[in-house]
Amino acid sequence: MDIPRIFNITESAHRIHNPITPEKLATLGAALRLKAGARVLDLGSGSGEMLCTWARDHDVIGTGIDLSQLFTEQAKLRAVELGVADRATFIHGDAAGYVSDDKADVAACVGATWIGGGVAGTIELLAQSLRPGGIILVGEPFWRQLPPTEDVAKGCLAHSISDFLMLPELLASFGQQGYDVVEMVLADQDGWDRYEAAKWLTMRRWLEANPDDELAKEVRGQLTSEPERYAAYTREYLGWGVFALMPR
Ligand code: SAH
Numbered sequence: 001m002d003i004p005r006i007f008n009i010t011e012s013a014h015r016i017h018n019p020i021t022p023e024k025l026a027t028l029g030a031a032l033r034l035k036a037g038a039r040v041l042d043l044g045s046g047s048g049e050m051l052c053t054w055a056r057d058h059d060v061i062g063t064g065i066d067l068s069q070l071f072t073e074q075a076k077l078r079a080v081e082l083g084v085a086d087r088a089t090f091i092h093g094d095a096a097g098y099v100s101d102d103k104a105d106v107a108a109c110v111g112a113t114w115i116g117g118g119v120a121g122t123i124e125l126l127a128q129s130l131r132p133g134g135i136i137l138v139g140e141p142f143w144r145q146l147p148p149t150e151d152v153a154k155g156c157l158a159h160s161i162s163d164f165l166m167l168p169e170l171l172a173s174f175g176q177q178g179y180d181v182v183e184m185v186l187a188d189q190d191g192w193d194r195y196e197a198a199k200w201l202t203m204r205r206w207l208e209a210n211p212d213d214e215l216a217k218e219v220r221g222q223l224t225s226e227p228e229r230y231a232a233y234t235r236e237y238l239g240w241g242v243f244a245l246m247p248r
Pocket residue numbers: 003015016017018043044045046047048049065066067068071093094095096109110111112115
């Protein structure tokens with residue numbers, strides 16, 4: 001049980017698997033006014049940077065679930081490194097349908113909303129683990145500029161323009177689902193560079209170490225084409241943010 005191996009290769013050196021930076025992750029933690037002892041559930045917790053740093057900085061108690069064995073191992077190591085292994089627990093597993101017995105003060109899914117079959121389904125899933133008065137966090141892309149053609153959307157690795165909304169429409173969609181948007185922290189192009197460009201050096205080094213691997217051809221192809229594709233499409237057209245929601 002794991003994610004496709006290509007992601008475990010290209011993102012093996014990432015601490016944050018999203019265009020949010022460490023600084024913005026800290027801004028988000030502060031913006032939520034987290035209290036010591038607050039429980040945070042994170043579906044698709046990746047390498048655990050959000051839970052580990054918030055446990056360190058705000059004394060929260062976190063549980064993360066992630067399908068990548070590698071990222072989950074890295075999250076556990078990061079918790080030890082930051083001295084929060086007693087407060088940040090990481091489980092390797094499928095988070096689809098995961099509902100926690102201990103209701104959370106913050107229930108998050110940051111950049112993995114396919115876990116609940118899309119944004120709406122993920123909000124419904126997270127709501128089942130939320131205590132009254134708690135906050136749902138959803139990390140999701142939106143169109144920074146509307147792609148003029150479907151080909152441009154595909155250049156952003158979307159299936160179609162309809163995959164994402166413009167920011168005002170995305171915010172409105174939360175209201176239509178019965179939620180107040182109570183905070184948000186948005187990524188910027190520098191943050192996208194940290195997420196996307198960091199893959200290139202990882203791919204280059206991996207190729208040097210694994211020239212005969214069955215994925216070497218695919219990784220070589222990506223390293224050759226990704227910088228230009230990314231600069232032409234994702235960097236220009238795609239925005240990304242974490243949105244904090246409370247039921248109305
Ligand atoms: N929230 C983290 C990771 C985002 S990347 C961060 O911001 O750094 C998306 C994550 O979802 C990856 O870590 C991937 O392993 C995980 N994932 C994908 N499908 C999953 C599933 N069904 N259940 C749990 N995690 C999943």
